Amino acid sequence: QKEVEQNSGPLSVPEGAIASLNCTYSDRGSQSFFWYRQYSGKSPELIMFIYSNGDKEDGRFTAQLNKASQYVSLLIRDSQPSDSATYLCAGDTGNQFYFGTGTSLTVIP
Amino acid sequence: DTGVSQDPRHKITKRGQNVTFRCDPISEHNRLYWYRQTLGQGPEFLTYFQNEAQLEKSRLLSDRFSAERPKGSFSTLEIQRTEQGDSAMYLCASSAGGRRNTIYFGEGSWLTVV
Numbered sequence: 001q002k003e004v005e006q007n008s009g010p011l012s013v014p015e016g017a018i019a020s021l022n023c024t025y026s027d028r029g030s031q032s033f034f035w036y037r038q039y040s041g042k043s044p045e046l047i048m049f050i051y052s053n054g055d056k057e058d059g060r061f062t063a064q065l066n067k068a069s070q071y072v073s074l075l076i077r078d079s080q081p082s083d084s085a086t087y088l089c090a091g092d093t094g095n096q097f098y099f100g101t102g103t104s105l106t107v108i109p
Numbered sequence: 110d111t112g113v114s115q116d117p118r119h120k121i122t123k124r125g126q127n128v129t130f131r132c133d134p135i136s137e138h139n140r141l142y143w144y145r146q147t148l149g150q151g152p153e154f155l156t157y158f159q160n161e162a163q164l165e166k167s168r169l170l171s172d173r174f175s176a177e178r179p180k181g182s183f184s185t186l187e188i189q190r191t192e193q194g195d196s197a198m199y200l201c202a203s204s205a206g207g208r209r210n211t212i213y214f215g216e217g218s219w220l221t222v223v
Binding site for chain 1: 111142144149150151152153154157164165198200202209210211212213214215216217
């Protein structure tokens with residue numbers, strides 16, 4: 001059973017701060033990892049993907065992957081109230097994407 | 110809008126009835142996935158198609174669920190003899206496959222079984 005573990009939160013940060021979201025995964029064979037954002041009542045929306053160890057930056061978002069520790073993280077800089085959502089971490093086995101339960105983030109104005 | 114279309118967006122049905130959902134993937138995508146999501150949970154994998162071939166199906170999926178992708182384009186997910194526990198959002202996603210496979214979700218189909 002492929003699993004992703006996330007802290008369900010809720011995580012609260014003030015506007016302008018850095019939000020740090022983390023997940024660990026069980027399948028060492030998974031090569032690709034993803035972060036999706038999901039607003040209440042909506043479907044997941046892709047934010048970032050990362051395939052290699054290290055950091056990947058895209059605007060205010062930075063994804064980090066450490067395959068030795070089986071750890072993936074997402075940093076959101078200069079957090080905005082519009083970033084308030086649930087963030088889902090996912091891995092790819094090649095035939096399916098498997099998701100964590102998500103971390104709820106609230107950015108306080 | 111990712112380009113993945115799902116229909117209907119909302120469905121209320123009585124227990125024991127059959128329901129069918131349709132998904133139209135992004136046109137150049139050969140892979141199609143179905144997921145189910147309930148409140149407070151992440152999306153749960155149901156099944157995966159590459160073109161018209163159903164390559165993987167969750168062992169959690171009961172025999173009341175069936176999915177098809179007859180011509181490798183749109184897909185349908187049918188739930189027979191619905192139960193209250195089937196109430197959830199059913200998500201379709203598609204991807205182009207390849208070494209850097211990335212899936213994109215449709216807006217989802219909400220099912221309420223009363």
